Amino acid sequence: MRPLTIDGLGNNPLLKHNLNKGKKYEKNNKYKDAINEYKKCFSYPGITKPQEIAANILIGNCYYYISNIKEAENQYKSALEISEQLENKEERFQVKSIALGNIGNIYSDKGDLEEALKYLNESLFIAREIEYSKVEANSLNSIGNIYSAQGNLGEALKYYEEALVIHKETGYRLGEANSLGNIGKIYSDKGDLDEALKYHEEALVIDREIGYRLGEGSDLGNIGNIYSAQKNLDEALKYYKETLVIHREIGYRRGEATSLGNIGNIYSEKGDLDKALKYLKDAIDIEKDIRYRKGEAIDLGNIGNIYSDKGELDKALKYYEEALVIHREIGYRLGEAISLGNIGDLYSKKGELDKALKYLKESLVILEKCNLMFGRTIIKNNILEIQNKVKVKSTDDS
Numbered sequence: 001m002r003p004l005t006i007d008g009l010g011n012n013p014l015l016k017h018n019l020n021k022g023k024k025y026e027k028n029n030k031y032k033d034a035i036n037e038y039k040k041c042f043s044y045p046g047i048t049k050p051q052e053i054a055a056n057i058l059i060g061n062c063y064y065y066i067s068n069i070k071e072a073e074n075q076y077k078s079a080l081e082i083s084e085q086l087e088n089k090e091e092r093f094q095v096k097s098i099a100l101g102n103i104g105n106i107y108s109d110k111g112d113l114e115e116a117l118k119y120l121n122e123s124l125f126i127a128r129e130i131e132y133s134k135v136e137a138n139s140l141n142s143i144g145n146i147y148s149a150q151g152n153l154g155e156a157l158k159y160y161e162e163a164l165v166i167h168k169e170t171g172y173r174l175g176e177a178n179s180l181g182n183i184g185k186i187y188s189d190k191g192d193l194d195e196a197l198k199y200h201e202e203a204l205v206i207d208r209e210i211g212y213r214l215g216e217g218s219d220l221g222n223i224g225n226i227y228s229a230q231k232n233l234d235e236a237l238k239y240y241k242e243t244l245v246i247h248r249e250i251g252y253r254r255g256e257a258t259s260l261g262n263i264g265n266i267y268s269e270k271g272d273l274d275k276a277l278k279y280l281k282d283a284i285d286i287e288k289d290i291r292y293r294k295g296e297a298i299d300l301g302n303i304g305n306i307y308s309d310k311g312e313l314d315k316a317l318k319y320y321e322e323a324l325v326i327h328r329e330i331g332y333r334l335g336e337a338i339s340l341g342n343i344g345d346l347y348s349k350k351g352e353l354d355k356a357l358k359y360l361k362e363s364l365v366i367l368e369k370c371n372l373m374f375g376r377t378i379i380k381n382n383i384l385e386i387q388n389k390v391k392v393k394s395t396d397d398s
Helices: 013-027 031-043 049-065 069-083 089-110 113-129 133-149 153-170 173-189 193-209 213-229 233-250 253-269 273-289 293-309 313-330 333-349 353-369 376-397
Strands: none
Touching: 013 031, 013 049, 031 049, 049 069, 049 089, 069 089, 089 113, 089 133, 113 133, 133 153, 133 173, 153 173, 173 193, 173 213, 193 213, 213 233, 213 253, 233 253, 253 273, 253 293, 273 293, 293 313, 293 333, 313 333, 333 353, 333 376, 353 376
């Protein structure tokens, strides 16, 4: 979910220069340079409260893009605090709805879904009160993402469809395509891949019509995911490579890394592990360069999976542990749970069942505490399987 911004800096000729330079840096994924440019706004003696807020949100977004979630949250909360000083009620509520929504997305990324829902529902309530449709639709999509992560697909679909209606009514075609893509993901998760494909193809048509290449790349990637789920690996590879071309053309390095990772995973499924490793390591190089730590951790885990498949268990463990460290540092609880589960499975392969149980149970605790459905059934089954092995071993020993 892309965080929202608020207009403000462009109204001041002096600040407009910093705004334009910052946006240029952002376009080229030079987020640290963009942050420095936006921070210069605070040095102008005549800066107004709305302009301070606009700068805080822009800076927060840049920190969000480089996965510095803690600093992003600080910036959004500063904007929220300053908004209380605004005399214009509508302006104050607009800022609050945006800041609350962005903070909600941060808690969602951290896996604290209940806290995320609290902020997003407040954002949604305010947006509806002041008829701020852009934020209303954005909050609906974000809430849908949370219900999707919790496995409540019916509730997620309801929110995505509400957002879609708003985007269609307001003629915001980019948002319409985004909502169609979200709905497509729900049908994919439900196993209705043909219906999912229909929605992703609709989104693709719109993004191509409006020339939104970033969205086009995302749509192609989603279509690739469907073919991957259908085990049509060659077709999936074709779409992932198309996505890679677009992301490279527009300079979207995070998307480039994601595409490389997807291609690597396809080669892994095809059994070409060396080629898979090459793509995944290329992805990690980019993720390290742009400080996209979440992506780096995910791909470290994928490399661990490959070494595990190759039977190089100690090397796999090293990658899983590196991924775990990053997930914990950035507060991504789902990633933490996945890494713990991977380490548990690996110790099971090594025959160290007590250690395996310890890590798998830690993984399950996180999934249950955060109300995350992803992988929960598999973890439970693995725990039961190991517990049965331990019982059998104890019986044999006695």
